[in-house]
Amino acid sequence: MRTSFLALCLLLFAYRAAASVIIDTDGEPVSNHGGPYYLVPVSKPNGGVGLGPVGNDNFPAVVLDTNVTNVFPVRFATILVTPFILSSDFVGISFVLPSIELGPWTVLPEFPIGWAVKVVRVQIWGGPFKVRPAKNGYKIVYYPERGATGADVGIVYSGGYHRLVVKDGDPFIFKIKKATESSARIMSVV
Structure with missing residues (x-):
């Protein structure tokens, strides 16, 4: 029994070691339960993700705001007790706003x-997403039920907003920029 537990631990360690560490624009690893960070589109150095209107729905939409008026920082979190986010980790993504509980x-x-x-207004531990390396940045991949097969999260223009949606094969590519206390909005990624 002890030998099989040790073998399982070594296998898990080897799997995690093969995954890449997610890096921010300063070249530092993205913190698990840390941050906050802005998700800045690679295609345009201005803007980032934010909240869209609720409309007839009870849940605010996650949108790409290229005018920098509604850009909010996010935090990545896994259920694992590790310091950094890896490309193999299932992560939860949440907006970090000082006065609003989201x-x-x-x-x-x-x-x-x-x-x-x-x-949503419920707690989801670990999340159904993974942050994966993509051309010149990263992409978010959605894994329904945390299954083995995922689909890219991309952008669709609808109702006057660039909405984040599951759009496999056409991902939203972004860089991860550390948010500082003095940065209210993103202006550009250097």
Whole structure:
């Protein structure tokens, strides 16, 4: 029994060692339960993710704001007791706002755009997402039920907003920029 537990621990360590550490724009590892961080689009150095209107829905939409008016920092969290986020980790993503208590991101069906990324008011431990390396940055991959197969989170223009939705094969590519106390909005990534 003791030998099989040791073998399982070594296998888990080898798996985690093969995964890449997610790095911010300063070249530092992204902290588990740390941050906060801005998600800045690679295609445009201005803007980032924020909250869209609720409309007829109870859950705010996660949107890409290129005008920098509604950009909010996020925090990544896993259920693992590790200091950094790895590309193999299932992560929860939440906005970090000083005066508002928001829940984590999740994916919900929304007609007509399909599966939209939204903010819910319930706690989800670990989250259904992984942050994966992509061309010149990172992408978010959604794993329904934390299964083995995931789908990229991309951007769809709908209702006057660039919405984050499950759009496999056309991901939203971003860099992770550390938010400082003095940075109210992102202006550019150096």
